[in-house]
Amino acid sequence: MTTQQASETTSSPRMTSRQATVLVVLLASQFLMAADFSILNVALPRVGVDLGFSAGGLQWIVTSFALCAAGCTLVFGRVGDYLGRRRIFIVGMLILAVASVIGGLAGTPALLLVARTLQGLATAAVTPAALALLTTTFTEPGLRAKALGLNGVMMSSGFSVGAVLGGVLTDALSWRWAFFINIPVAILAVIVVLLVVPESKADNAGRIDLPGAVLITLGLFCGIYGVTQAAENGADLVSVAAMVLSAVLLAGFWAVESRTRDALVPVRILRMPDVAFSNMSALFIFGGETALIFFTGLYVQNVLGFTPLMAGLVLLGIGIGQILGGIVGPHIIKKIPPRTLLGLSLMGQGAFMLPILVMPATPSWILAVVATQFVNAVFSMLAMLAFMVIATSAVDSDQQGMATGMATQSQQVGIAIGIPLMSAVFTAVIGAEAAGAAQLPGIHTAILVDGLLLTAAGLALLFVLRRTAKAKEDAQTLRAGGV
Known part of the structure; x- marks a missing residue:
């Protein structure tokens, strides 16, 4: 975003009724995808028992989803530019409905993994298509920042509601409802999108x-x-x-x-500092936050002895913090340049992981955990918003599917590798067999490494992006002067 664009956000026009309708529909879809991710995570232990997953095989319920979501997102985003973003969105929602039927009825580990693979493909299709429809609907910088901020709010709300709902459904009904609940919502989303969201694709579509x-x-x-x-x-x-x-x-x-x-992605785009470094930051933002959530779950359930439902309620602190970050983010980004906000927010996200290092195996510390996670989540959402604004503002409207596909792919790669990398640190400290309070040193060390990496990444990005921005402004000044 240029200096001129940043100044324009102070006097943003009002959203039209059509834009508001499109926004509601697309945000609802993002809410569904986020809820779908977290609702099953809470139910994983019960799924493993019912279907006979081995201890080592259970992680493939998450990994099979992440592999497809991360590997295919950019492709679906770019195909949406050519064939139509609304069309790809609808295809993704239909895949989600089919996957949910298969998953809800699955009687073997293999069939469940098929369902999770299809859900990953659905996420790879729906998420960049929805984001591209948002960024092409809201081209004015201020409205785009507001729409992206609300998008972050809905994704965070979906995560929070999914975490709690997963515990409620698993305890009251069955983990299978974590799949079945998607079916009517996905079908309704397809119907509404067909009625109210116009098609959007590149003007000059080439071959795929x-x-x-x-x-x-x-x-x-x-x-x-x-x-x-x-x-x-x-x-x-x-x-x-x-x-x-x-x-x-x-x-x-x-x-x-x-x-x-x-x-698929022109090399000149990959060489743009804003594109390259903002997408690199997503690996830290999402990988770091996912790992923190994972180890918070271990701390709350295995060390403090709370139930899965209580663990879901604790994670509400993260969801509420991200909701607040999404609400205030568009106002903050009017006053702080996105590049600066990205670096500062990454540093804040990392710094507010570190207080967990002094928390013992005592349930009375649970409120301190919630408070720390809340502040961390505010910084996390500000970083997500800044990253998305930078990544999508660097390219024109014909390439928004590619830009949002790259951005979503970076998120998914971060989510996919964050937990395994920090789990390797965790296991190196305490071994693979530790249980209960004996896991605390491993949790502390993994969170320490996670927080330090995020803080270092924020410092590096603050320096690099601000320096490249200054170089760009100097070059523009020279050209304007005829030099």
Whole structure:
């Protein structure tokens, strides 16, 4: 966002009734996707018992979803630019409905993993399409920041409601309702979108870059799989081979994109500092926050001895903090440049992880945990908003599917690798067999590493993005002066 654009946000026009209708529908879809993610996480232990998952196999309920969501998001985002973002959104919602039927009726681990894989594909389609429809509907900087802030609010609300609802449904009915509840909502979303949301796609659609799509999807799939396996089993032959293959495939992707006219992601876009560094920041924002949520769950349930439902209620502190961050974020971004806000928020997100390091295995500390998580979540949401504004403002409207696809893919990659990486730290400290309060040193160490990485990333981004922004302004000044 340029200085001129930032100043324009102080006098944003009012939202039209059509824009408001589109906003409500798209935010509802984001709420559903976020709730769907957290509602099943709370139910995982019961799912494992009912379907006979092994202790090692249980993590694949999460990993199969994350692999597809992270690996396919960019492709779906770019296909939406060509074929229509509304069309891709509808396809994704229909896939979600089918996946939910399969998951709710699953009687074997294999069938459940099929459902989770399809849910990952649905997320890869729906999330960037919804974001692209938002950013093309709200082109004025102030309204776009407001829409993206509300998008963050709804995703956070979905996470919070899903965490609590997962505990309630699992205890009162069955974990299968974590799937069944999606079916009527997805069908209703398709009907409403067909009625009120206009189609949106690039004006000059070229051919779809199939070689690039295959290379980036397989490259990310192998990379995430390798990191996950290495975190779980150590750097064995399989995990190292997967990561080496990932590097080769991603290098091939770069080479193909450099020579393809209708590239999935033009290399000139990847070289833009705002695009590159903001998407890199998403790995830290989402990976760090996901790992914190995971270890908070361990602390609350395994160390303090609370039930899954109580753990879900504790996580409301994170959801409420992110809701507040999403509400105040558009006002803050009018006063603080997005690049500066991104660096400062990452530092705040990391810093407010560290107080957990002094919390003992005493239930009376639960309110302190909630308060710390609340403040951390406010900074987390501010970082998410700043990242999304920077990432989508760097490209024009024809490439919003690509921009939101890249942004969503960065989020999903961060979510996919955050827990495995910090779990490797956790296991290295206490071993794989520790239980109860014996897990506390591992939790402390993992959160320490997580917080320090986020703080260091914030400092680095604050320096790099501000420096590149100054260089760009200096170049514009020179051109304006005819030099």
